[in-house]
Amino acid sequence: MPSAPPEPTVPPKPAAVSPAEFAQALANVDAAIAPGFTQLKAADTPKELSAALDAAAEGARSAADAFEQVAPPETAISAASSLRNALVELPGDLDGLSTAASKNKVCTAASGVPEASKLGGLSALRDAAAALAAVDPTYKVGTFAPAAQDEPSRQGSTGQLSGGQRGGLGELTVKNESGAEDALVKLTNGDKTVREVYVRGGDETTVKGIPDGTLTAYYATGTDWDGDAKKFTRSCAFQKFDDTLSYETTRTQYTTYSLTLYTIAGGNATISDIPPDQFPS
Known part of the structure; x- marks a missing residue:
């Protein structure tokens, strides 16, 4: 009589990190993305704006990959999942805005920052950050993210x-x-x-x-x-x-x-x- 096939081996789930380690993982997210947003806020030309958005997008991809390996404390599982989804969405949004800047549709930080503030990925990241802070005030992420704001519409005089x-x-x-x-x-x-x-x-x-x-x-x-x-x-x-x-x-x-x-x-x-x-x- 043939023997039964062996049961598939399920790898054990990684152990949840401590609250302090999780807080550090969140700080690492900001450290990866913040430099691009610092450049964004200082951009004076479409070329500088596009380069800043590219840097922020690359930072977001890196942050998403690293955060995927983090097993959050049980109380933060839901909010951490929302943050992962936001980090996956954000790079594509930033790439799209970078393309607009490269075509001179967005030209300086004065419009680039408001445009970025309304991106879906950034809005989702702000929501996830609020949810994490509600779990534990030491869980801080998205400190680089501008608040949602309207685009300016100004006109000079002849x-x-x-x-x-x-x-x-x-x-x-x-x-x-x-x-x-x-x-x-x-x-x-x-x-x-x-x-x-x-x-x-x-x-x-x-x-x-x-x-x-x-x-x-x-x-x-x-x-x-x-x-x-x-x-x-x-x-x-x-x-x-x-x-x-x-x-x-x-x-x-x-x-x-x-x-x-x-x-x-x-x-x-x-x-x-x-x-x-x-x-x-």
Whole structure:
């Protein structure tokens, strides 16, 4: 009579870690993810924003793998399971936002942080953190996570901005025919900013007092104007006029120019798209 097949061996469950060890495991989660969020909060360009989100996503993957090996104390099993699910979800969410940043849909921390705060994985992580803290106040995780917040929607006023150089008689008229998007026009002389002008979509303005010199004209378009940083934080695009503007004043005359902005190359002068890091700061 044939013998019965051996019963499958079930590996024993790992022993639950102590509360102190579990608290350390939670601290390790934050240590893996927090550096990416620190970079995120300081990001000043789409490239920096994308790199920060990539770092946070990689940290979340590492944290998920490590936390999977942790057997929580019995009182924390349910909340720990929620945290595991959040850590699995979070990297994909961060990858998606990184892709948006790489396409200039999200451009600086001012919009990147609010966008990140509403990601499903981060919301789930905040909920899991609250559940763990309810079990034991020493169970702290997600300290890096921003609270959920609305995206800003700010707009500047048409006219020249502070700063730049004065002392000339030159004039520049800017017509923004780029639809609903506002624009920032910047005149430079080498690496020095001569004038900055904000023009709302559909508006026109004339700037006076431009000094003599051969100037280069750039412009940026987008939404949500961060007046302190002088940048658009969403849907940003950057262009440069191919021809320079030569301002010259004599005893009897001075130079005037008119620039028309469009959403595509055109207008009264040819333009070229440029990457964000080539737009003068």
